[in-house]
Amino acid sequence: MADRIIAKRDEFLRTQTIEHDVPAPREIPQEELMRRVPRPLRHVKFIPVKNLVFFSRNNPPAFSYETKIKIPLPKDKLVVQVRNVALNPVDLKIMNSYTRNMNRGVGFGREYSGVITEVGENLHGQWKEGDEVYGLFYHPNLGYGTAQSSIEVSPSKDVILPKPSNVGFQAASGTLFCLGAAFNILDDLESKGQLSEKANILINGGTTSVAIFAIQLLKYHYRIPNKLVLLCSEYGAVFLKSHFPDLCDELIFVNYVMSANHIHKPLQDMINNREIISYDAVTGQPLSTPYNGGKFTVILDFIGGYQLLSHTDALLAKNGAYVTTVGDYRANYSKDVYNAWDNPSANGRKIFGKLLWAFDYTHFHFDPNAKYVSRNDWAEKCAELVESEVVKCIIDKVYDWKQFEDALDYLKKGHSHGKVVLDVEKF
Ligand SMILES: NC(=O)c1ccc[n+]([C@@H]2O[C@H](COP(=O)([O-])OP(=O)(O)OC[C@H]3O[C@@H](n4cnc5c(N)ncnc54)[C@H](OP(=O)(O)O)[C@@H]3O)[C@@H](O)[C@H]2O)c1
Known part of the structure; x- marks a missing residue:
């Protein structure tokens, strides 16, 4: 009985196969195999x-x-x-x-x-x-x-x-970094009317890179007529004179090294006595030059700390502007940390200063992100100044x-x- 059932099943399967006429599998040529790629190549490169x-x-x-x-x-x-x-x-x-x-x-x-x-x-x-x-x-x-x-x-x-x-x-x-910073500081001062022809400007850190661009902008772009007073080393003065020989008579150098912890003193003497004392490089004899600039209308501080700030009453004219890129602590590149806060107690100084000495204090922070450029088109303006050789990078x-x-x-x-x-x- 079982034999008969199996025979019938085999017979049935044979008929099914013949009826559907399934072709025998074809052998695929090698070159066709090569062309058949299972997934497309991904064109990712690095x-x-x-x-x-x-x-x-x-x-x-x-x-x-x-x-x-x-x-x-x-x-x-x-x-x-x-x-x-x-x-x-x-x-x-x-x-x-x-x-x-x-x-x-x-x-x-x-x-x-x-x-x-x-x-x-x-x-x-x-x-x-x-x-x-x-x-x-x-x-x-x-x-x-x-x-x-x-x-x-x-x-x-x-x-x-x-x-x-x-x-x-x-x-x-x-x-761009230091030129952009200097440009934005000065652009802001100009918009507040602080860069008029009467501007009398002191720069603390006359040979810092920001100052080197600021000096060029002040003299060649804003055409500030008064001499700029720069706190720098003796070598710094020689360095600036050699790079900008045409500005030799436009700059007054005050040696910060000689006055170490009381840099306000020679400046105060200069204002009060209406003369600048310098020393002959060969003989060491003191030389006197008249100074009639009076107090400064703008102090640009690229060194930081309180040394000048605490003497603004003697150095800065009423309604003058004090701009620092550093803040309350003198710069120390070995220790300073990014975005450190100013001395919290000195934040009160801004208000205190405004009431007593009536000056405008700014701790400047440069954000060079392109989204802030449209505020004053500083990047485009700096590009023009660079291209036309009004300013150069030393x-x-x-x-x-x-x-x-x-x-x-x-x-x-x-x-x-x-x-x-x-x-x-x-x-
Ligand atoms: N907040 C911001 O957005 C911003 C933007 C740019 C820069 N900054 C800050 O501004 C400061 C200046 O930056 P930089 O790149 O222009 O500096 P830099 O080129 O590194 O400054 C070096 C110069 O500083 C002079 N110097 C050092 N100690 C001095 C002192 N006590 N008095 C006078 N000059 C002194 C040195 O002259 P000698 O060797 O002859 O002494 C040297 O030529 C830095 O603290 C920087 O972080 C801030």
């Missing part, structure tokens, strides 16, 4: 990046190879192959603020020059590969720096400008970026005369 980073203030920075720029780029971005990076005290302040090891590297450098190597789809009308550029890349909280072989730039967030052909890559890299030293430790040590001493620049390798 630009490899060499990146100078630190993990905390306690460990020296090192090169990292972990960053990769994914291409195709987002539509609104550019890639710049970095040629030069200029360092600023803020780089040290950012590093000083990382007291514990981070689990990711934090980058160095806020300004740069370089060449565009990739352009996002939406930016083709404005930028092209091969364009030489310089700019600011200010992302301290995200930990991105410019000391990388390539950076991904968003022109809507990061100030980026075409590099004029008359400005070299090294000078371009050191221009470079102190250039290091290969592999010598970053020497560069940082030099900057940290706080005695550079001009910008400290890194040459970035092509990677």
Whole structure:
């Protein structure tokens, strides 16, 4: 019985097969097999990046190879192959603020020059590969720096400008941060009517990089007629005279080293006695020059602390302006931390000062993000001043970026005369 059922089933299956006429599987030729690809290839590529980073203030920075720029780029971005990076005290302040090891590297450098190597789809009308550029890349909280072989730039967030052909890559890299800061400080003063032809200006830290740009702006752009009074070292005076020989008679140098902890004293004497005492470089004999400027209408303080501030009654004219980029504590690049608060008790000083001495105190903070540019078009105006050679960047030293430790040590001493620049390798 069972045999009969099995035979019937086999018979049935045979008929089914014949009825459907299923073709025998064909042998597929090799070349057809090669063409058949199960999934399409994904066109994802990366630009490899060499990146100078630190993990905390306690460990020296090192090169990292972990960053990769994914291409195709987002539509609104550019890639710049970095040629030069200029360092600023803020780089040290950012590093000083990382007291514990981070689990990711934090980058160095806020300004740069370089060449565009990739352009996002939406930016083709404005930028092209091969364009030489310089700019600011200010992302301290995200930990991105410019000391990388390539950076991904968003022109809507990061100030980026075409590099004029008359400005070299090294000078371009050191221009925008301090020029931008100086321009915005002075632009604000001008809008308050403080840069009239009667302006009598004192600069504390006459050879700081911000001051070097401020001096050029005041004399060549705002055309302030009065002499500028600069607190700087003797070497600083020689340095400024050699770079700006045409300004020799436009500047009064007061040696801060000679007066160490009472820098207000020679200034006060100058105002009260209506004469400037300087010393002959060869004989050491005192020389007297008349001074009729009176009290200052503007004090620009790029060194910080109370030394001048506590004598504003003797130094600053009524309704004068006191602007500092540093604040209540004198700058110390080895210790200062990024975005440190002013002395809380001294915050009251602003009100106190206003009531008693009637002056305008500003602790200036430069935010170079592109979204603030439209406020006064500072980036475009600075670009014009650079291109027309009204202002120039003075470079102190250039290091290969592999010598970053020497560069940082030099900057940290706080005695550079001009910008400290890194040459970035092509990677
Ligand atoms: N808040 C902001 O938005 C902002 C923006 C830019 C800069 N800053 C701050 O502004 C300060 C200046 O920055 P920078 O890059 O222009 O500085 P810098 O170029 O590093 O300043 C170095 C210069 O300072 C001079 N110097 C040092 N001690 C001095 C003193 N006691 N009196 C007079 N001159 C002195 C040195 O001259 P000698 O060697 O001849 O003494 C040297 O030429 C820094 O603290 C920086 O962080 C703040």
